[in-house]
Amino acid sequence: ILGWTLGLLVLGLHSSTREGQFMPKGREIIRYIRKRKETVDWVHSWKQTLFLLLEDVPFHLRQIIASISIDGTSATTMIIDSTTGEPLWRPFLYNESCPDALPIVKSIAPENHTVCSGSSTLCKLVSWWNTVDSNKESAALLHQADWLLWLLHGNLGVTDYNNALKVGYDPELDSYPPWLLSQSYSQLLPSVKAPGTPIGILKEDIRTQYGFAKDCIVCTGTTDSIAAFLAARATKPGKAVTSLGSTLAIKLLSTGRVDDARYGVYSHRLDDKWLVGGASNTGGAVLRQIFTDEQLENLSEQINPMKTSPLDYYPLPTVGERFPMADPEMAPRLHPRPESDVEYLHGILESIARIEAKAYSLLKDLGATQVEEVFTAGGGAKNEKWTKIRERVLGLPVSRALQTEAAYGAALLALKGAQQCAQ
Numbered sequence: 001i002l003g004w005t006l007g008l009l010v011l012g013l014h015s016s017t018r019e020g021q022f023m024p025k026g027r028e029i030i031r032y033i034r035k036r037k038e039t040v041d042w043v044h045s046w047k048q049t050l051f052l053l054l055e056d057v058p059f060h061l062r063q064i065i066a067s068i069s070i071d072g073t074s075a076t077t078m079i080i081d082s083t084t085g086e087p088l089w090r091p092f093l094y095n096e097s098c099p100d101a102l103p104i105v106k107s108i109a110p111e112n113h114t115v116c117s118g119s120s121t122l123c124k125l126v127s128w129w130n131t132v133d134s135n136k137e138s139a140a141l142l143h144q145a146d147w148l149l150w151l152l153h154g155n156l157g158v159t160d161y162n163n164a165l166k167v168g169y170d171p172e173l174d175s176y177p178p179w180l181l182s183q184s185y186s187q188l189l190p191s192v193k194a195p196g197t198p199i200g201i202l203k204e205d206i207r208t209q210y211g212f213a214k215d216c217i218v219c220t221g222t223t224d225s226i227a228a229f230l231a232a233r234a235t236k237p238g239k240a241v242t243s244l245g246s247t248l249a250i251k252l253l254s255t256g257r258v259d260d261a262r263y264g265v266y267s268h269r270l271d272d273k274w275l276v277g278g279a280s281n282t283g284g285a286v287l288r289q290i291f292t293d294e295q296l297e298n299l300s301e302q303i304n305p306m307k308t309s310p311l312d313y314y315p316l317p318t319v320g321e322r323f324p325m326a327d328p329e330m331a332p333r334l335h336p337r338p339e340s341d342v343e344y345l346h347g348i349l350e351s352i353a354r355i356e357a358k359a360y361s362l363l364k365d366l367g368a369t370q371v372e373e374v375f376t377a378g379g380g381a382k383n384e385k386w387t388k389i390r391e392r393v394l395g396l397p398v399s400r401a402l403q404t405e406a407a408y409g410a411a412l413l414a415l416k417g418a419q420q421c422a423q
């Protein structure tokens with residue numbers, strides 16, 4: 001994705017272990033990878049995709065690209081050799097759990113800290129540390145985005161404070177906490193900069209091979225969900241993005257930090273503000289269990305969004321909810337089903353909107369800035385009737401985010417870095 005802004009051309013790349021890349025050759029590779037998931041060499045495929053993406057940039061634009069940044073899947077972790085940068089171990093993917101490390105991490109971290117989840121980066125690091133006997137002295141930890149950026153700038157050992165959150169970095173103190181630094185494996189931790197900070201010039205061999213400018217800089221990145229938030233350009237406290245994908249995820253820009261492990265709510269730092277987020281299990285997955293996408297479109301057309309639906313559901317795909325109600329036993333409530341499918345869908349959409357309203361209200365109760373405006377991303381964003389229902393239920397302006405691609409958010413970080421260099 002290329003972002004033209006202020007006469008600068010910046011390049012943001014989205015690297016994900018979950019989704020495809022956005023450019024043609026990248027997509028082909030991901031399709032190929034999906035087919036042979038079991039045998040895939042992730043590191044090789046990420047590297048290959050990165051360089052194919054650079055090749056996809058039209059030749060005549062390469063000379064005027066000022067800056068590059070990359071977002072990657074949060075908690076996708078690599079253990080590499082600190083001098084050569086080569087992986088010492090297969091990468092730990094974002095959703096991989098390391099239950100063996102969890103009790104150890106819980107014994108050193110503060111209660112309910114973000115790292116106290118089996119899939120946190122810190123659990124992955126501890127699990128690796130306790131598994132291997134050799135190469136410990138020469139090892140270093142990087143996240144997926146950091147490693148791909150390293151391929152471009154060549155300075156090993158740099159990350160950003162968004163990616164570093166799940167390894168235990170404290171973005172408020174702007175340092176790793178003492179309980180982490182006192183561990184022997186803390187020597188593997190990368191140095192941390194703000195997202196969008198220039199790290200170095202694009203490596204000369206890459207510049208010359210691909211025809212990029214000699215002053216093209218490479219900047220620190222962020223995680224994929226933060227990049228998607230940045231893409232919506234919700235830059236003032238009170239602005240929020242609701243993602244209506246398979247689940248309902250909300251992210252609100254706040255002046256204050258809010259963390260509450262009971263609801264899975266935590267905050268990422270964004271310069272002098274905080275991005276507070278939480279995710280409900282309700283969302284599009286439930287709609288898909290009942291209707292096809294075509295039915296959703298046709299039935300939605302017939303809904304009168306100004307009318308309040310009397311139906312009160314709690315749509316969940318399976319038992320259990322975390323946010324805005326923390327109840328692992330909560331059962332889905334989708335009855336009574338009226339004869340009319342239009343009324344049924346209206347009731348479900350309105351019930352999901354009420355959960356969304358409750359979610360924003362809980363964030364406010366927990367101390368976040370009051371929400372003022374909501375941008376929408378994800379598959380549900382195209383449903384205009386639902387947008388109208390949500391506007392009524394939330395009592396707020398709701399609109400579709402103009403940009404939702406994470407790569408666009410990464411390009412905005414690249415722009416930030418380029419502007420810093422220009423000052």
Ligand code: ADP
Pocket residue numbers: 244245246247283284285286287288293296297300377378379380381382383386
């Ligand atoms: P994810 O990336 O989480 O898989 P997407 O952002 O691709 O999700 O959105 C897919 C979801 O969008 C599906 O679960 C589907 O139910 C929902 N969806 C698709 N079309 C509509 C529509 N017209 N109205 C509401 N929801 C829709």
